[in-house]
Amino acid sequence: MDQKRDEPNPSYRNGISQVLLYGEFTTKASRKVRYAVSLTERDLTVQKITSAPAGRSKVVFNLRDCVGCRAVKADDNTDVGAYFTAYFYPFKKRWMSSGIARQRTEQCFRVASSLDPHLNLEEAQRWARAISEGSAHQRPQRNGVLYSEVHRPCKVLLLLNPHSGKGQALSLFTGHVQRMLHEAGIPHTLVVTERQNHARELVREADLSKWDALVIMSGDGLLFEVVNGLMEREDWEEAIQTPLGILPGGSGNALAASIHHYAGSQPVSSEELLLSCAFLLCKGLVSRLDLTSVCLGSGPQQRLFSFLSLAWGFVADVDIESEKYRHVGAARFTVGTLVRLASLRVYQGKLAYLPAETGHRSPSSGSSPTTSGSLTEVSVSSPQSEASSSTPSFCSSLVCHSSQQSPNTFHNYCNSNNAFKAKRGDVAPTTGPSGPPDSLLVPLDQPVPSNWTVVPEENFVLVLAMYQSHLAEDLMAAPNSTMEDGLIHLLYVKAGISRATLLRLFLAMEKGAHVATNSPHLVYEKVRALRLEPYSAKGTITVDGELVDYGPVQAQVHVGLARLIAS
Structure with a gap:
């Protein structure tokens, strides 16, 4: 015995x-x-x-x-x-x-x-x-992490795109993630998406009280759908507080790579990155996540919410044009980069931004104006039943700060003419997602405020606005970024750069060393808001890697608007 x-x-x-x-x-x-x-x-x-x-x-x-x-x-x-x-x-x-x-x-x-x-x-x-x-x-001590427990079991809705990346997301889930969720005692309902915007429609209409967290297994595109589906709800203030999890199953997996980086881990890729993110998911710490409202000058969807990036020029072209190489996985971006380098383009337009040291951190539904963006750590313990005590705490019972603005307030100026006329009572306000007001933006038909910086150059190779550290698994575009720093990390490359120099910049970006190259063609700024007005008749603009209407666009970061399961 x-x-x-x-x-x-x-x-x-x-x-x-x-x-x-x-x-x-x-x-x-x-x-x-x-x-x-x-x-x-x-x-x-x-x-x-x-x-x-x-x-x-x-x-x-x-x-x-x-x-x-x-x-x-x-x-x-x-x-x-x-x-x-x-x-x-x-x-x-x-x-x-x-x-x-x-x-x-x-x-x-x-x-x-x-x-x-x-x-x-x-x-x-x-x-x-x-x-x-x-x-x-045993939880890491990091500012911005919300510590608390919810009742067990924690119910998770897991949305999976079977066509993302190489089309192996479902087999990766059953081969790696499913067992770990069982080991952690996390019950889940798996929904395999059937078409584009399936997830967006589902979370827009779903009874979210049935779920304690929404987890996405795909590339970054499916999370883009979920975020905007949540923000299109009448109860967006409450809905966007639902903790979101990301499991890399696509090609870029930029947010997953960023989460892994924020955890202080060495760079990994593919299945090792999946295992890392699944582990963080099971540990269940919830951090605040900045979202950026992106206002478009045309098209039926005037306002979008972005968690990752806004791109114009070279990066956006590579993202969209490399879709044809999706079968090779993350290598599609390498192939796309080489193809686009062979016929390097110059893009004409006007760029302006609000420098971070000038702008204020506007309060959102996820942050209190009295905390200056910091989040007090909360430790909560609760009795557990014998059945639940054999598994660790997962989701957080979030401490929410109410927005200082009514959800019906709509000051985003996504469409300059309609928004301006709406103030005079000529037409109804622009339809689309609600969300917090864009207090730093003015209508697109008006000049930017005097405290904005207008870039003198009008010829660009690329403009890239980042809110997370990684642009892809192996591209650390904004190494100093965090999930809730209240910043847009703006990078742009001026025309005149050689193909060889541009390639060296992207090679340096693999380790986040591109800014340190001190290239005279690369400019890096920390901003709170920006405006881009393309002059070129044709071009590509992407938001979180998704193609949007080409034309004038402006954006503003909203601090800690969403919640992300990460550590």
């Missing part, structure tokens, strides 16, 4: 962390080899017991790498033992690489300290509960 000890042996104490639980168990694979297992507030330590003290091997698992722990009774009715299994995803050295990435490992132990199987199961549940609770408390 395995021996259970409530009081640990003094040799398993240390001066930093006191041992909370100690036991000696066998494993499911072998009942002949015994292990000493001890649990502290931070670690689970496993030592193989041998006859020689010097032969005791020791492995320490940090609870911050644990997504959950489950206890079950033995499958064999003749086995009186019970089992608890802890699931860890620690960083390990990648095979044939100097980098590290998260890799799965599980630790399963057999509890048989009694002839009564019910007592053994209770003991296994006690261990599972303690490990899960310890894991839930």
Whole structure:
């Protein structure tokens, strides 16, 4: 029989962390080899017991790498033992690489300290509960993360685009993500989207009270649909507070790469990035996410909300033209870049912006004007049932700051003529998403305010406005960006740059070193709002990688408007 000890042996104490639980168990694979297992507030330590003290091997698992722990009774009715299994995803050295990435490992132990199987199961549940609770408390201390718990289980609606990237999103989900969600005890409903804007329509009409979080597995395009579907609701202020999760299943996966970067992890790609984001999803910390309202000068959809980027010129052309290479995955952008470099274009237009040091951080429904954009960390604990205590906390019960503006207030000036006439009562205000007012913008038919900077150049190779660090998995366009810095990171490249120099800039962008090249053709500014007026008759403008109507456009960042599951 395995021996259970409530009081640990003094040799398993240390001066930093006191041992909370100690036991000696066998494993499911072998009942002949015994292990000493001890649990502290931070670690689970496993030592193989041998006859020689010097032969005791020791492995320490940090609870911050644990997504959950489950206890079950033995499958064999003749086995009186019970089992608890802890699931860890620690960083390990990648095979044939100097980098590290998260890799799965599980630790399963057999509890048989009694002839009564019910007592053994209770003991296994006690261990599972303690490990899960310890894991839930191991959270990174980072400003802007909201710490709290919700009732268990946390219900997740997971939207998956089967055609994103190489068309392998569904197989990647079943092969990697589904098991981890089960290990973390996160129930979910999977919806496979059937057409463009399916997700947008679904979240616009759905009863969001059924779900504690919305998770997207796709490229960045599906999240663009979800964000704008939420902002098109009459109850947008409440709807946009729903925590959003992202699992990379597309080609670019820029937001997923940004989240991974914000967590302080080494760069990874493909399935390793998916595993990293799934792990962060299971840990369930919720941060605020800036959204940028983008106002278009024409077309039926006058106002959009963007979480990633606004692009014109070279970058936008590559994004759209590389669609034909989607079958090669993330490499489509490399191919598209080389093709576009071969016939480099110059784009004419007028660019103006509000410098960050001039503009104020306008309050949104996600931020209080008295906090200057900072977010107080909140720690909330609640009693859990025995059924839920074997899995860590996931979603946050969010502390929301109400907007200082009525949701019916509509001051976005997306269409200059209609907005101006609406103020005189000539026509109804522009239709489209509601959202907070764009207090920094004026109608497009009026000059920009005097405290804006008007760029003297009119010939550009590209204009790129970023609100996250990454433009793609391997392109760190704004390395100093954070999810809620209240900034638009504006980069533009002036005409006259050679193909070789432009290529070197994009190669440097892989490590976020392009600004440090001090190229006279590259300009980088931190801004709060911007306006772009293309003069060229033909061109491409993208928002979050999605093609929008070509013409005048202006944008303003709204601090902490949305919520994102990240750490």
